[in-house]
Amino acid sequence: MKTPTLHTCLSPALLNLYDVSSSIVVIIDVLRATSTIAEALFNGAKSIIPVETVAECIKLGKQMDVITAGEREGQIAEGLTYGNSPFTYPKEFINGKTLVLTTTNGTKLLHMALAENAKAIITGSFPNLSIVCNYLVTQKQNVILACAAWKDRINLEDTLFAGAVISRIKEHFSINCDSSQMAETLYNDGKGDLYEFMKVKNASHYHRLTNYGLEKDIRHCLTENVANILPVYEGGRLIAKKI
Amino acid sequence: MKTPTLHTCLSPALLNLYDVSSSIVVIIDVLRATSTIAEALFNGAKSIIPVETVAECIKLGKQMDVITAGEREGQIAEGLTYGNSPFTYPKEFINGKTLVLTTTNGTKLLHMALAENAKAIITGSFPNLSIVCNYLVTQKQNVILACAAWKDRINLEDTLFAGAVISRIKEHFSINCDSSQMAETLYNDGKGDLYEFMKVKNASHYHRLTNYGLEKDIRHCLTENVANILPVYEGGRLIAKKI
Numbered sequence: 001m002k003t004p005t006l007h008t009c010l011s012p013a014l015l016n017l018y019d020v021s022s023s024i025v026v027i028i029d030v031l032r033a034t035s036t037i038a039e040a041l042f043n044g045a046k047s048i049i050p051v052e053t054v055a056e057c058i059k060l061g062k063q064m065d066v067i068t069a070g071e072r073e074g075q076i077a078e079g080l081t082y083g084n085s086p087f088t089y090p091k092e093f094i095n096g097k098t099l100v101l102t103t104t105n106g107t108k109l110l111h112m113a114l115a116e117n118a119k120a121i122i123t124g125s126f127p128n129l130s131i132v133c134n135y136l137v138t139q140k141q142n143v144i145l146a147c148a149a150w151k152d153r154i155n156l157e158d159t160l161f162a163g164a165v166i167s168r169i170k171e172h173f174s175i176n177c178d179s180s181q182m183a184e185t186l187y188n189d190g191k192g193d194l195y196e197f198m199k200v201k202n203a204s205h206y207h208r209l210t211n212y213g214l215e216k217d218i219r220h221c222l223t224e225n226v227a228n229i230l231p232v233y234e235g236g237r238l239i240a241k242k243i
Numbered sequence: 244m245k246t247p248t249l250h251t252c253l254s255p256a257l258l259n260l261y262d263v264s265s266s267i268v269v270i271i272d273v274l275r276a277t278s279t280i281a282e283a284l285f286n287g288a289k290s291i292i293p294v295e296t297v298a299e300c301i302k303l304g305k306q307m308d309v310i311t312a313g314e315r316e317g318q319i320a321e322g323l324t325y326g327n328s329p330f331t332y333p334k335e336f337i338n339g340k341t342l343v344l345t346t347t348n349g350t351k352l353l354h355m356a357l358a359e360n361a362k363a364i365i366t367g368s369f370p371n372l373s374i375v376c377n378y379l380v381t382q383k384q385n386v387i388l389a390c391a392a393w394k395d396r397i398n399l400e401d402t403l404f405a406g407a408v409i410s411r412i413k414e415h416f417s418i419n420c421d422s423s424q425m426a427e428t429l430y431n432d433g434k435g436d437l438y439e440f441m442k443v444k445n446a447s448h449y450h451r452l453t454n455y456g457l458e459k460d461i462r463h464c465l466t467e468n469v470a471n472i473l474p475v476y477e478g479g480r481l482i483a484k485k486i
Contacts, residue, residue, distance in 0.1 A: 010253070010397060011254075011257060013256055013257055013260075014254060014256055014257070014395065014396070014397075017256075017394070017395055017396055151260070152257065152260055153257070153260055153420075153421070153422070154253060154257075154421055154422045154425070156421040156424060156425060159421075159425065175445075176445075176447055176450075177396075177447070178396070178397055178398045178399040178402075178444075178446055178447050178448075179396070179397045181399060181444040181445060181446065182397070182399060182402065182425065182429055182444075185429060185432060185444065186425060186428060186429070189428060189432065201421075201424040201425075201428065202418075202419075202424060203421055203424065204419055204420070204421050205421075207419075
């Protein structure tokens with residue numbers, strides 16, 4: 001059997017360079033969308049509906065019995081009820097509920113992968129690192145690690161997560177992709193203390209969130225396997241899948 | 244006076260994210276276009292006209308007294324006379340002559356920067372690293388380090404060169420750009436032996452050129468300051484500029 005390929009796409013603006021339709025696409029938006037998605041599903045959320053705009057989120061909130069959430073510039077967006085922090089979604093609150101979450105970068109990328117007929121779409125973050133790796137190895141399909149970035153600008157944290165995955169599963173894939181090599185190298189540089197690495201490297205998103213007083217969120221979003229569940233996008237929703 | 248900014252653009256497909264019109268743009272195509280440009284100008288070439296297609300190169304060759312050069316898939320392109328290796332252009336051959344060079348990635352990017360009204364366009368490579376750094380520091384303008392990449396896919400060698408520049412001049416700029424941080428980190432990882440780093444990291448272009456028997460070219464293109472001249476794009480040509 002042919003060894004499947006693995007590529008890393010560091011910005012949504014580069015997704016068109018990769019063969020999405022023959023691949024599983026892992027959506028990576030470490031700070032904080034895909035970390036919060038893992039957390040909410042891990043704590044029993046029935047499903048998560050990712051939407052791009054605040055208006056869509058409000059609209060669905062009126063039509064269905066759901067929780068609406070999303071932030072713009074560090075504040076809960078007007079018309080929505082909750083924010084983007086993983087700490088907002090403990091079991092006693094989210095269990096059995098459906099969350100409609102508006103995020104810009106991650107949702108846009110997810111919809112791009114959908115439009116390009118990805119074989120499967122899952123979301124990845126440090127809180128669910130292990131299960132993402134296990135899933136990718138068992139599927140024996142081509143993989144694209146797709147970083148949500150920040151308004152198409154490459155960011156450090158999503159790149160580091162791609163590197164974390166690559167360092168764990170590279171033996172199972174054929175990797176001819178400089179972005180993947182770079183991501184793995186950066187992860188190996190930073191893995192001793194990812195939080196400190198983000199700080200020392202002056203990562204733009206580290207600064208943005210720290211200015212909002214969200215150090216605790218950053219630390220949580222960089223912690224491995226604290227919400228080890230597999231979010232799979234099916235029928236317009238992210239649901240937790242057993243593997 | 245406000246500290247100028249520095250950004251790194253890792254692929255031509257991302258150039259639209261940056262404020263080109265307020266910046267000096269450094270075109271980086273380490274293997275081998277910008278290295279060969281530095282070499283030819285250092286050895287006395289009168290000017291270099293970069294063109295995107297083989298057809299344009301042939302056309303100019305018929306109209307003017309110039310040397311035409313360019314490769315496609317590791318071979319001198321049909322209708323042209325010379326190739327892309329820096330070793331093709333020693334002083335005894337190129338001194339006083341005009342070279343029309345067709346390269347795909349680097350020339351495309353240069354024309355994009357031109358279309359976006361860059362304040363100035365220069366080319367950078369390890370052979371002319373020092374003079375590029377000196378120029379950028381003395382100009383006190385915003386800078387975009389623009390990597391030519393490979394058909395829009397990010398590559399290791401151009402990223403490493405961006406990192407080499409950043410590590411030398413960062414005190415003079417305000418840098419809020421994760422791509423720059425990543426480039427500098429990778430350069431610091433690899434600077435002890437860039438050739439070995441490219442090899443170990445399995446860089447895609449390292450493989451491509453090694454398959455063509457071009458190890459010697461790669462080594463030369465990764466050597467600092469062996470052709471320390473400043474190529475500036477003016478009036479459709481790259482010329483050597485004193486600073």
